[in-house]
Amino acid sequence: MFTKAFRVKSNTVIKGSDRRKLKVDVSTAFPLLSESELSEVVPNKEEINVVKVYAHKGDAITLYVLHKNPLFFELEKRLYPTVYMLWQYPNVLPSFATWAPVIQKIAGGADLMLPGVVVPSCGLPEVRQGECCVVKVVGNEAPMAVGIAAMSTAEMSSAGMKGRGVSMDALLLQCFLHALKSKVKKSELPLLTSSFLRNHMFPCCPNGKQLDIKKSSYKKLSKFLQTMQQQHRVVRVKELTKGVESLVEVDWKNPVKGTVLQPGEVRAIITEYVKANELVDENNKNYVHINPILCDCLLEKSEYHEVSILKWDDLFSRTLSKMQECSQFVIAGQQPIMKKGHIEPIDITVASRGSNKKVGVHQCLTVNSHLL
Incomplete structure (x- = not known):
């Protein structure tokens, strides 16, 4: 939301009545804050600025700034903490851990994919769909992103940790x-x-x-x-x-x-995607690093936390196996006919009659393709 330029509409000092309301709203939204912590983030006397901005997509956002650091922002009448505030109070919201490369994708606007979530031995935190949560890097307690849970913890588990955890x-x-x-x-x-x-x-x-x-x-x-x-x-x-x-x-x-692609076209698309996302292993060009999207699409549940790289051939074969197979029927003098699903190979049998004349069955030619 804030990775691109935004426009400031106004910047004013908060009034006494608005300060009291903000304190109540913060206490309601983040009940894990103690009374002393609440007084630190919404002090009674120190100057708090209310900054109204427009994000690059036109969203109207209200920022609450203390000591030149934005602590909260309000979007569509809902209050969110900033990472600056969460660095001081990291346990205010339930958190999910992921790997550093995933954070780079999230910073670019990508969703947090469930295969990229690292499940600790104690299990995932209990969250409800639509609840505010934070994302951290494994081994670092400092929150790196704030988002909304797209599903509850129970739904994440029942989905086999596949799909998107945050966004719509x-x-x-x-x-x-x-x-x-x-x-x-x-x-x-x-x-x-x-x-x-x-x-x-x-x-x-x-x-x-x-x-x-x-x-x-x-x-x-x-x-x-x-x-x-x-x-x-x-x-x-x-x-x-x-x-x-x-x-x-x-x-x-x-x-x-949906479109029909020949296997060669699929290989070209995958190759372009891997190179565009810089997934080729630097030490061995024969291997490709599996990012959250490839993990979600290609890996089995048992492989989520074990497989981090694949050979190129394995990457291509897994991709083709996940796509819907279809066949094209080419009949002389007619438009090609496309049919979804697998078709058994057509056998042509050649036999000899009494006159030593060769006869056979010639029906049609099938070309296997894949539907993306």
Whole structure:
């Protein structure tokens, strides 16, 4: 949120009544703070500045600054601690530990993937979905990031520690694409965007998860749909009635919703991803380091905390095995036909008749591909 430039709207000294309210809000939001600690972060007499800023995505944020250090920030009427405050009081919130390379990805805006969470011998802390928590590096008690739990501790365990622990954008996109592919019919268009969300996207949300657009980076359905329209051209949205938007067109063939790739193309994509994320082992170029995303996609549950690198060939074979197989039927004079699922090889048997004439079965040619 603060990795890019933000704009300061105002900077004022807090008033007495607002100071008392802030103290109550901090005490309510962080009950583990003792009375003495509460008086330290919200002192009675020392100057506290209230700074209102706009983040690079337009979010309106209120910062509470003491001794030139931001201690809390308020977003959508919810109070969060900053890492500066948590360095002084690291045990105020439940924490999850991960590895240093993962923190670098989080700093760039990535989600914390559950395979990247290091589970201590005492188990994970008890958190509820939507609860504020912190992320630390293994061996360092200083919190490095603040986030919202996307699922409860019980849900993390039942999910086999696979998936995303913090954030919402990926779930939003998943429900959106699933709804377009399996729920929306052409005869329903134009379709009110509010009806699309309520009757199509919400039913596509996986069990145990809750779709909440306000917790995504888009904040509003209209902004998300605008992105899908302008950047990916998956849908076209139009205001048919003043103030009311509708889906008027869907591109069901858009590659964002799935595309057929030959094995060579898959290898090229994986190679590009590995190099772009600098995952090639510096000491042995034949090996690739497994980051949280590759861990989530390719490793078995028993391998999460044991496998950290893979050979290139193993990386490619695991990727292909995780993709849906499909086959293309090519018949002379007709358009190719694409079918999902595995198909058994076609045998051509050559036999000799009494006239010594060779005969055989010639039906079609199959080309194995994979669906991403």
